[in-house]
Amino acid sequence: MPTIPAVEVSGLVMRYGDKVAVDGLDLAVAEHTITAVLGPNGAGKTTTLETCEGYRRPQQGAVRVLGLDPTADQRALLPRIGVMLQGSGAWSGVRAMEMLRHIARLHAHPLDVDLLADRLGLHDCGRTPYRRLSGGQQQRLGLATAVVGRPEVVFVDEPTAGMDPLARRTTWELLEELRADGVTVVLTTHYMDEAERLADQIHIIDQGRMIASGTPADLTRGGTATIRLVVTKPFPPGAPASLQEALGPQVSVTPISDVSLLIAGPADSTTLATVAGWCELQGVLPESLNLGQRNLEDVFLELTGKDLPRD
Ligand SMILES: Nc1ncnc2c1ncn2[C@@H]1O[C@H](COP(=O)(O)OP(=O)(O)OP(=O)(O)O)[C@@H](O)[C@H]1O
Numbered sequence: 001m002p003t004i005p006a007v008e009v010s011g012l013v014m015r016y017g018d019k020v021a022v023d024g025l026d027l028a029v030a031e032h033t034i035t036a037v038l039g040p041n042g043a044g045k046t047t048t049l050e051t052c053e054g055y056r057r058p059q060q061g062a063v064r065v066l067g068l069d070p071t072a073d074q075r076a077l078l079p080r081i082g083v084m085l086q087g088s089g090a091w092s093g094v095r096a097m098e099m100l101r102h103i104a105r106l107h108a109h110p111l112d113v114d115l116l117a118d119r120l121g122l123h124d125c126g127r128t129p130y131r132r133l134s135g136g137q138q139q140r141l142g143l144a145t146a147v148v149g150r151p152e153v154v155f156v157d158e159p160t161a162g163m164d165p166l167a168r169r170t171t172w173e174l175l176e177e178l179r180a181d182g183v184t185v186v187l188t189t190h191y192m193d194e195a196e197r198l199a200d201q202i203h204i205i206d207q208g209r210m211i212a213s214g215t216p217a218d219l220t221r222g223g224t225a226t227i228r229l230v231v232t233k234p235f236p237p238g239a240p241a242s243l244q245e246a247l248g249p250q251v252s253v254t255p256i257s258d259v260s261l262l263i264a265g266p267a268d269s270t271t272l273a274t275v276a277g278w279c280e281l282q283g284v285l286p287e288s289l290n291l292g293q294r295n296l297e298d299v300f301l302e303l304t305g306k307d308l309p310r311d
Contacts, residue, residue: 004067006031006153006184007052011061014047014208021047023208024061029201034175034185036199038192040304044208045188049155052186053083065153079107082151084142084159096133096141097126100148107149120144120170135162143171147178154178156187160194172198192296202296206304219299225267226298228290229275234258236282246278247271254301259287262301267291 007029014022022044029035037045050056051063054070054077063070068077085091091099097117104110117123120140125133133141139162146154159175160168175185175198189195195202196216204212204219212219240261244253251265265271272289279286294302 003031005029006066007186008064009048009052009061012048012051012058012063013060014044014051014056015059021208025205025208025210027203027210029184029186031184032179032182033200034179034187034198035201035203036195037186037188037203037205038195038300039205043205045205046157049157049186049188053081053155054078079149080152082146082149082154084146084156092131093129095127095129096122096137099130100141100144103145104148109150110148111150113148116144116148119174121167136164136167139163140167143174147174151183153184153186156185158188158190160189160191192300196296204300204303211303212299216296220294220296226292226294227263227267227271227275228260228288229263229286230260230288231279231284232287233284235284239282242282243275243278246274254305256301262298264294264298264302
């Protein structure tokens with residue numbers, strides 16, 4: 001018998017006034033996997049997650065989590081899902097460990113709170129009121145609150161934003177262990193290394209629509225080689241168009257910033273010679289010229305035309 005997806009979004013449309021935030025989105029998440037939802041700022045990721053979590057009712061289309069409707073079946077679903085709490089007024093004066101213990105008590109079979117707190121380095125700030133926690137500490141506490149109830153599905157919105165490298169690594173390991181224990185994880189992230197390391201499936205959305213889906217390998221496979229050109233001072237006006245003209249239609253030139261460009265296409269000696277000659281003509285000095293197969297960051301850039309949002 002075919003298994004139902006852990007999360008299924010069909011034809012979801014969500015608006016804020018006239019603004020269409022989610023525009024007919026379809027998305028299915030298989031059980032026991034980690035799925036990453038990527039997209040530029042404002043793509044509709046958080047709105048989609050909040051609809052799956054039952055905070056918002058679909059305006060059009062449908063959402064099912066573990067086969068249930070997140071708003072109509074909220075009582076049945078809530079004990080089975082984990083959501084990373086973001087800072088809210090209600091918790092502002094509550095101490096970190098009190099908050100975690102309180103949330104653990106709401107669940108029938110919570111994880112060992114002290115072990116989890118040790119794991120995520122929360123004991124050091126256990127007596128600190130929520131509003132006084134650093135951004136990274138709030139993130140770690142939010143993650144602990146999401147997983148303490150042994151959920152079947154965990155939704156985490158930018159789980160490692162603002163975390164130091166050690167906390168990021170611990171978070172990745174925790175999410176991987178959850179998957180190994182049969183939990184389904186849905187996360188949003190702006191970090192391509194995070195998506196590449198963790199995700200079984202990646203969905204890239206832009207302007208509320210799905211623009212690409214697949215495994216990290218599917219998304220980066222084949223395609224074209226890329227050259228990243230970084231120069232020492234800003235390009236003169238019209239530089240991307242003039243380089244595009246010099247290189248011809250086989251190659252696509254995408255500006256990344258005022259000092260960097262992505263050149264996708266056959267990265268052969270002709271292309272390299274043309275780029276070098278163009279730099280000389282424009283009077284710009286290359287700082288670096290990196291040649292390689294495209295990675296997830298290049299795919300994101302090619303598909304969305306936008307560089308990665310930086311925290
Ligand atoms: N409460 C709200 N009221 C009005 N507009 C909103 C509201 N929440 C989100 N939006 C708008 O809806 C669109 C989608 O926002 P959403 O937060 O879902 O995107 P996102 O992909 O999570 O973005 P980010 O990566 O910046 O967190 C954006 O244009 C945003 O400005």
